[in-house]
Amino acid sequence: TEKLSRIIQNSGCCLQDVLSSVESLIRYFERIRDDINFKSFYTKLLKESESLTDKPILARHRRPPKRYQSNSDSVEFSSCEEFYRQQYMESLEIAVNMLQNRFTQKNFKLLCNVEKFILYAGKNSLDDSNDYFQSIMDFCYGDIDVEKLKVEALMIVDFFQSVIKTNQMNIKQITKISTNCEIFNSCEVGLQQQNVHLVR
Template identity: 35%
Template sequence: MRIKTNEYFTIFYEGVRGEAKLLTNEPSLPRTRKPPSRFVDSLPTSLSYESIYDLYHDEYFEIINNILNSLDSRFKQSIFPLLCKVEQFILSTANGTQDCDDAINIIDIDEFLTDDINVDRLNLELMMLPDYFSSINKEKKLGLKKITKISTVCELLNAQQLGKTMFYEYCKLITLYLTVPVTTATAERSFSVLNRIKTYLRCTMSQQRLNHVIIPHIHKDKLDLLDLNSVCSDFISKNENRKTFFGAV
């Protein structure tokens, strides 16, 4: 990895030092602290550096190693290889290439299908799936030559209500794949939002209202895409009293 080389650190160090000249004083080595005499034998010996370059050199590589270890622990989980196989299986069956030598077959993802998918029915659905997607592609004039995204598969299945009914087990497989919590980022984000939403002044807020407030706050990017005029029109049109009060839509 290029950033874990001494040459890269030297370039990085000199660049930062050059930009910092106008902002702060020249860096200096921290004063070496001596531990109390009664702790001399129990505490590790403190490192001493000959130059500020050596100090930042060790700190730089320590930070890089910590970042890489954190990424490895987050993304090299046991579920990841299985999810990759499931994704390849969904795409290969959608393209009708599951008979290739290097294609993932249903046996490879048997662990993912346990107790949730009717394998026999799924096999029957997979035989009809490529022809169905091909007909939808021609009918809607989508111009798809090869399906490379799960979102494209979902769009083809949602093109007609018949698709979800005919390929029920296949849709269930995609639903399971899309709902597997690969990371805990969403849950952690919810707890962070909780401190901002349920403040001391809102301590009597009910659980139902709290849920209704937190969900739009977390997914505000999707909420911004909504057309408020159409939402208001839909709200008014569902009640005669609202139509009388707000006027006809």
């Protein structure tokens, strides 16, 4: 989770990097959510803590007063390991659910499509039937001037190649949004072009 946090906060990060990292972390959490991985984790933790603290002791089970009792029976654990196993499994489940809720929202996927469109437009000529173009039109309808975007999307490859050559930029391939931004920001026309599609 610390590595994911660093990736997300990196200024050079793009949405695809975030999505890929989140999906990897979710798969990892799901993979280690079993008895074998818990046992390994628990054994290692006990060994490392031997010189630091006492052995874990299972807290005495206390029954709440009858007025607070619900119909469901409270869980009693037979050992510390069993108690911590439940904590381990529950923590991983909560982490997976929170990541899925945050990063699998409908808008997040749509934003990834916008990013893919921008990257694709920087390397290829586009036409109306292109999937990326269609997703942009669906997502940004009313927010952009679609007709201007269509015209300029056809020229963007040539524009990028011209700017790279003129400014002697050492860019061989465009794979990140930050590269597109660098090209746009390197000349006045690029800076103006970033704002031209906004509906006034």
